[in-house]
Amino acid sequence: MATEFNPQREKVAQSITFDVLEQSKAAGADACEVGASASLGLEVTARLGQPEKLEMTRDQSISVTAFVGQSRGTASTTDLSADAIRKTLEAAVAIARVTAPDPAATLATAEQIIQDIPDLELDHPWHLTPEAALKLAIEVEAAGLSQDKRLTNSDGGSVSSTRGVSVHGTTEGLLVGQASSVHGMSCVLLAEDGDSRERSYAYTQVRHPEQLRAPEWVGQEAARKTLARLNPRKCETAEVPVLFVPEMASGLLSSVISAISGGSLYRKSSYLLDRIDSRILPEWVNLTERPHLRGAMGSSAYDGDGLPTREQRFVVDGVLRQYVLSLYSANRLGLSSTHNAGGVRNLYLQGEMDFAALVKQMHRGLVVTELMGQGVNLVNGDYSRGASGFWVEDGEIQYPVHEVTVASNMDRMMRDDLLLVGSDLDPHRSIASGSMLFQRMMVAGS
Amino acid sequence: MSTPLQTISDTLLAPGGLALDDLGTLVGELAVGEVDFADLFFERAEAESFSLEDGEVKEASFHCDAGVGVRACAGDRQGFAYSSEISAQRIREAAQVAVAIQDGRAPRGGINLDRVSTPRLYAAVNPIPERASQAKIAYLLELDAHARARDPRVIQVQASLTISYREVLVAATDGTLAADVRPLVRLSVSVLAEQNGRRERGSAGLGGRYDLARLMTKAHADTLVQEAVDQALINLDAVDCPAGEMPVVLASGWPGVLLHEAVGHGLEGDFNRKGSSFYSGKIGQQVAARGVTVVDDGTIADRRGSLNIDDEGRPSQRNVLIQDGILVGYMQDKLNARLMGVEPTGNGRRQSYAHLPMPRMTNTFMEAGEVPQAEMIRSVKKGIFAVNFGGGQVDITSGQFVFAASEAYLIENGQVTAPVKGATLIGHGPEVMSAISMIGDDLALDSGIGVCGKDGQSLPVGVGQPSLKVDRLTVGGTA
Numbered sequence A: 001m002a003t004e005f006n007p008q009r010e011k012v013a014q015s016i017t018f019d020v021l022e023q024s025k026a027a028g029a030d031a032c033e034v035g036a037s038a039s040l041g042l043e044v045t046a047r048l049g050q051p052e053k054l055e056m057t058r059d060q061s062i063s064v065t066a067f068v069g070q071s072r073g074t075a076s077t078t079d080l081s082a083d084a085i086r087k088t089l090e091a092a093v094a095i096a097r098v099t100a101p102d103p104a105a106t107l108a109t110a111e112q113i114i115q116d117i118p119d120l121e122l123d124h125p126w127h128l129t130p131e132a133a134l135k136l137a138i139e140v141e142a143a144g145l146s147q148d149k150r151l152t153n154s155d156g157g158s159v160s161s162t163r164g165v166s167v168h169g170t171t172e173g174l175l176v177g178q179a180s181s182v183h184g185m186s187c188v189l190l191a192e193d194g195d196s197r198e199r200s201y202a203y204t205q206v207r208h209p210e211q212l213r214a215p216e217w218v219g220q221e222a223a224r225k226t227l228a229r230l231n232p233r234k235c236e237t238a239e240v241p242v243l244f245v246p247e248m249a250s251g252l253l254s255s256v257i258s259a260i261s262g263g264s265l266y267r268k269s270s271y272l273l274d275r276i277d278s279r280i281l282p283e284w285v286n287l288t289e290r291p292h293l294r295g296a297m298g299s300s301a302y303d304g305d306g307l308p309t310r311e312q313r314f315v316v317d318g319v320l321r322q323y324v325l326s327l328y329s330a331n332r333l334g335l336s337s338t339h340n341a342g343g344v345r346n347l348y349l350q351g352e353m354d355f356a357a358l359v360k361q362m363h364r365g366l367v368v369t370e371l372m373g374q375g376v377n378l379v380n381g382d383y384s385r386g387a388s389g390f391w392v393e394d395g396e397i398q399y400p401v402h403e404v405t406v407a408s409n410m411d412r413m414m415r416d417d418l419l420l421v422g423s424d425l426d427p428h429r430s431i432a433s434g435s436m437l438f439q440r441m442m443v444a445g446s
Numbered sequence B: 001m002s003t004p005l006q007t008i009s010d011t012l013l014a015p016g017g018l019a020l021d022d023l024g025t026l027v028g029e030l031a032v033g034e035v036d037f038a039d040l041f042f043e044r045a046e047a048e049s050f051s052l053e054d055g056e057v058k059e060a061s062f063h064c065d066a067g068v069g070v071r072a073c074a075g076d077r078q079g080f081a082y083s084s085e086i087s088a089q090r091i092r093e094a095a096q097v098a099v100a101i102q103d104g105r106a107p108r109g110g111i112n113l114d115r116v117s118t119p120r121l122y123a124a125v126n127p128i129p130e131r132a133s134q135a136k137i138a139y140l141l142e143l144d145a146h147a148r149a150r151d152p153r154v155i156q157v158q159a160s161l162t163i164s165y166r167e168v169l170v171a172a173t174d175g176t177l178a179a180d181v182r183p184l185v186r187l188s189v190s191v192l193a194e195q196n197g198r199r200e201r202g203s204a205g206l207g208g209r210y211d212l213a214r215l216m217t218k219a220h221a222d223t224l225v226q227e228a229v230d231q232a233l234i235n236l237d238a239v240d241c242p243a244g245e246m247p248v249v250l251a252s253g254w255p256g257v258l259l260h261e262a263v264g265h266g267l268e269g270d271f272n273r274k275g276s277s278f279y280s281g282k283i284g285q286q287v288a289a290r291g292v293t294v295v296d297d298g299t300i301a302d303r304r305g306s307l308n309i310d311d312e313g314r315p316s317q318r319n320v321l322i323q324d325g326i327l328v329g330y331m332q333d334k335l336n337a338r339l340m341g342v343e344p345t346g347n348g349r350r351q352s353y354a355h356l357p358m359p360r361m362t363n364t365f366m367e368a369g370e371v372p373q374a375e376m377i378r379s380v381k382k383g384i385f386a387v388n389f390g391g392g393q394v395d396i397t398s399g400q401f402v403f404a405a406s407e408a409y410l411i412e413n414g415q416v417t418a419p420v421k422g423a424t425l426i427g428h429g430p431e432v433m434s435a436i437s438m439i440g441d442d443l444a445l446d447s448g449i450g451v452c453g454k455d456g457q458s459l460p461v462g463v464g465q466p467s468l469k470v471d472r473l474t475v476g477g478t479a
Helices: A009-024 A082-096 A130-145 A215-228 A246-259 A262-266 A327-333 A355-362 A410-417 B004-016 B020-028 B088-099 B133-150 B218-236 B254-267 B269-273 B334-340 B373-378 B429-434
Strands: A031-047 A050-068 A071-077 A153-170 A175-193 A196-206 A238-244 A287-289 A312-316 A347-349 A365-372 A382-393 A396-409 A418-421 A431-433 A436-444 B037-053 B056-074 B077-083 B154-172 B176-195 B198-208 B243-250 B294-297 B318-323 B363-366 B382-394 B400-412 B415-420 B423-428 B436-439 B450-454 B457-465 B468-476
Touching: A009 A031, A009 A050, A009 A082, A009 A153, A009 A175, A031 A130, A050 A082, A050 A130, A050 A153, A050 B088, A071 A082, A082 B056, A130 A153, A130 A175, A130 A215, A153 A215, A175 A215, A196 A215, A238 A246, A238 A355, A246 A347, A246 A365, A246 A410, A246 A431, A262 A327, A287 A347, A355 A365, A355 A396, A355 A418, A355 A436, A365 A396, A365 B400, A382 A410, A382 B400, A382 B468, A396 A410, A396 B400, A396 B423, A396 B468, A410 A418, A410 A436, A436 B243, A436 B468, B004 B020, B004 B037, B004 B154, B004 B176, B020 B037, B020 B088, B020 B154, B037 B088, B037 B133, B037 B334, B056 B088, B056 B133, B077 B088, B133 B154, B133 B176, B133 B218, B176 B218, B198 B218, B218 B400, B243 B373, B254 B269, B254 B294, B254 B318, B254 B363, B254 B382, B254 B400, B254 B429, B254 B450, B254 B457, B269 B334, B400 B429, B423 B429, B429 B436, B429 B468
Parallel strands: A050 B077, A071 B056, A238 A365, A347 A431, A382 B423, B243 B382, B363 B457
Antiparallel strands: A031 A050, A031 A153, A050 A071, A153 A175, A175 A196, A238 A436, A287 A312, A365 A382, A382 A396, A396 A436, A418 A436, B037 B056, B037 B154, B056 B077, B154 B176, B176 B198, B243 B468, B294 B318, B294 B363, B382 B400, B400 B415, B400 B423, B423 B468, B436 B468, B450 B457
16 A cells, blocks of 8 residues: 555546536536545554554545536535446536525636636655654653653554645636645643543644654643643632633634634624624734745635635724625625635734733733633624633742633623733644733633 | 345445455455454445525535445554455555554464344434435425424524435454444424524434434424524523532433533543543442443434444443442443453444544433432522533543533522523533432433544434432533
8 A cells, every 4th residue: 555645646636526527517517516635644643652553544535516507416425436426426416406596606707716826835745654653653652751750641642644635626617726734743641640630732733744843842742731730629710810822712713713704694693793894802903814824734825616815804903804705605795705715724813922921911810721612602602611721829820720611702702801912822723823811701610 | 135234245345346255354364463353344324414594405415435444453552544445455455554553464364254143223224315305305494484483583594404324344353244234314403593683592403313204204393493493582581690619400311411421431441441531440439429320322222322233343232331329331342342351342433434443432321210300490599400401521531521501591499590591511520420419200312413522533422311410510601
């Protein structure tokens, strides 16, 4: 079995896509859209110094949306034989013959489609044999376990590497493809101290293997986070300032983006409905997407409709200036596409203070390092989630906290209560924020 | 009528030039060196869905996926690869990757496969072609009209009909040769209601392993519409939920997601074999209040979480996990059972051929007690009555878990009063299970909507419980 990805796969996927589009008219479709993807990956885990898992992933699929008049149907398959593809096309057409017309479902016109595709350097091989990957996974875990004798157990060190291609074509003349890679290392450790048992993790995930953090960092970071959670307490129920670490703050930022995205808006399912040109964040916040950053996690030259992506601002001086729209959601709302089918790409919120300065600034309150459960109601903005982290007094972390909830409302949190954002964001996420300090949230504990 | 094995052999093996008789040789080729167990998992899945929005069904899809997963185990090591093309050549290529988890290459020869006789807990039918697409669309349209007619405050109705069909076949070096045909249907409704500029959502769903004739009834549509609309309207009047520790009365049925999180995951064999669960090494110890008996049962007819055989070819079972407050058993797949020196319990499940099996839950519930729900409510001075929930999550090492109420009420001086906004509830598994002071006489299983996620794999599951009074839970409100 070939263990190295063959970049020729992009040409194969393109030719399959082209063939389906060619056949679609004869199958009864007035128009057609095809997505094809293929990937090859390696995932290994080592636990307690020994190899535990070796997995080769090899995925492929093709998805066909057929239009009959203004009606459409979608079918997909993982079987790329000519017979299976023909049946998939037929299934899509059969569905399009019975669904209701949807005037909002349109394909990008030849004028709208991307013309020149820049190389955004998203595909980088990592020449890694299974043996070398396992050796690295052992190193990752060992770097963590060796930190402290209270680290008594492990869910292992892992290494993964995947390369793939994705091709998109329509009968309006679109035929584009993009190859990309994702490589990563992670570690999950368990610590024990008396009756207290805790787990935590660390990871690094990037497109270019040279951007990876060192295996020692991954293990040591997992060790640091796990040990810090030992012997937690509950804090008292009270309304206090709350500081979200970057990973948790990035989740909040993603929720804001969902709330200004077309799908939530045309379904009237967003607390930010009809809030265009009004302030939704503090005046010092600007949100800009930068889809063309080379080698970045969220980068793409074109969106899910085949329109060219562009650097653009959604929030200026805290005011919502633009929604996040695809062709479809724009049509539903009577607006123009913002070239965001598939979401925003590389959107960062970064401030100037480092984490320690934010803790000092908070003076007293809760640092949230982990959140549990869903608990975000985008319809009305209500927010209530399980949390763990640290209690802060006099600007210093005092002790770990667990089994509490943090609750508020997204609108109030983001517009009125967000005091400061940290400089500490992880640029290898597509939507990333530095730590966020909120003036107040209801913390429920004992 | 042909058996599932014959049917699946025709649909899955024959197109790639394979027959049941070839499987002993192929799986035998994996038995090399230190490999002490290996299996081949063949699967074909079809899924169809229809979505209603704005009073019309404008979106529908059909998905087809087939392939074979090839796994070799040596002690606690697993090598795995898969192919979406089913042929001897592809299986041999995947096998080379799988056996590379250990160094030995010396073959031990073919395997004699014994056909596992499978129970019939659900009909071996494919519900997708059972009805014409037009009939499925018409059913959703009727449901929509019904929901809108129910209350003028309903401004949005979304509904979906999801129909899936799965054929699986397992051949393993322990001699297992087994097959299963699994229908699964689900109907979901979500409505948005508006009043004085405030918008709230309500949702409901039901389903199981049965055909469309049973799913697509007027009674089902009526029930779901009523539940979803009522929930949205109740939430329009909801006041801020209190925050802090207080007594909580949980309704029967879906609130059993409590058990799934507080108990279930922590009793999965892999975590206990590795010693990473809060429940590790606690067999025979008291982990819940007296009177609490928790069961995982994959053998209930037609249920969403039920299985004739698990994904390792082992017939599913009724497994008692906690008996009268005492921990008595874990849920096991073959690998973890072998390593712990116990019998597998029929809980080896995988999302698809492209995923490794793990110990997973089926239908997890608590046995009934004797207390009427009204008595529990009367006993609470100030607390919460939680009727419906969204999902939950657990940290199996610390035992900390959450679940989120989507419909709940205040209890004041023994009376249910105002509805409160949705809130997350948090607690520690064994502590909450020990704080159960009343167990209801009204055991109910959920309506068939559960999805469980673990290690990136999603599976259909069931939950259930009688009404319960928990003396102390932390409620994540804002008031």
